[in-house]
Amino acid sequence: MVKLTSQRQALLDFINASNRHWDADELARALADAGTPMGIATVYRGLAALESAGLLDSIQLADKKRYERADKAHHDHMICTDCGAIEEFAHPTIESLQLSVAADRGFTVSGHQLVIFGLCRGCSNQGL
């Protein structure tokens, strides 16, 4: 039986109150600053538990995993390689084409991750 502890509630509230993609360390620091410090191992375990309960979503980037609210529709991400900004986009046609190419190969899809790298509008304009 999975328990809803004060630590997990704090993690969930914190992420749900924002629109960011948090890593474990950022959350530990932010929660400490907010007056609800918790051990870093508890942060990792809490995030994993909340995700498998469907209460959080995550994206696995090259170096670390980032968590976000789960109450948004499925979307993918564009990441600015200059300023680190993470933008979201949803594209139904891309989604369905993925399913069809997988089906063509007899592949049973359980998930996917699409990340576009480049320069966001602001950083693109820096170089003008």
Add this chain to the structure above:
Amino acid sequence: MVKLTSQRQALLDFINASNRHWDADELARALADAGTPMGIATVYRGLAALESAGLLDSIQLADKKRYERADKAHHDHMICTDCGAIEEFAHPTIESLQLSVAADRGFTVSGHQLVIFGLCRGCSNQGL
């Protein structure tokens, strides 16, 4: 000036002779078995140098980076979460839709990574 050493040549030859997606450790072991052992740090540095020279491609998976030949056209990957098989696919429409959605947001694309997770045909049929 970047030097083409015997170690780097061995790495390149080894990967070009195969169709796999290698991680650094697999390469170190395979090269040792093949009679051209080299330090693991040399493997990492060699792979990075060859990739930035455009002689190798890579995909960054959750836990580790995997290298493959660069003489194939751009493609994305489907990974079987059961047996670990990595299949390749190319889909021009998905590619161009990515560029258009990025352009819509003023995003200058430098690259992307699309990975589809699920069960390959063989593993899908296991559960029948």
Add this chain to the structure above:
DNA sequence: ATGATATTGATAATGATTATCATTTGCATC
């Protein structure tokens, strides 16, 4: 309120990758 059990937290361990640094090697130049 009680007890079984899941969670916490401090810390050690792990695993992939990078940094150090003394030694060696590729290669441009003579």
Add this chain to the structure above:
DNA sequence: GATGCAAATGATAATCATTATCAATATCAT
């Protein structure tokens, strides 16, 4: 072909995110 030097090598330490340990604590069904 010999020389010189910047770049590469390799053994190993360090780093960084994440997971494992384990004794103490908190949750929750009863």
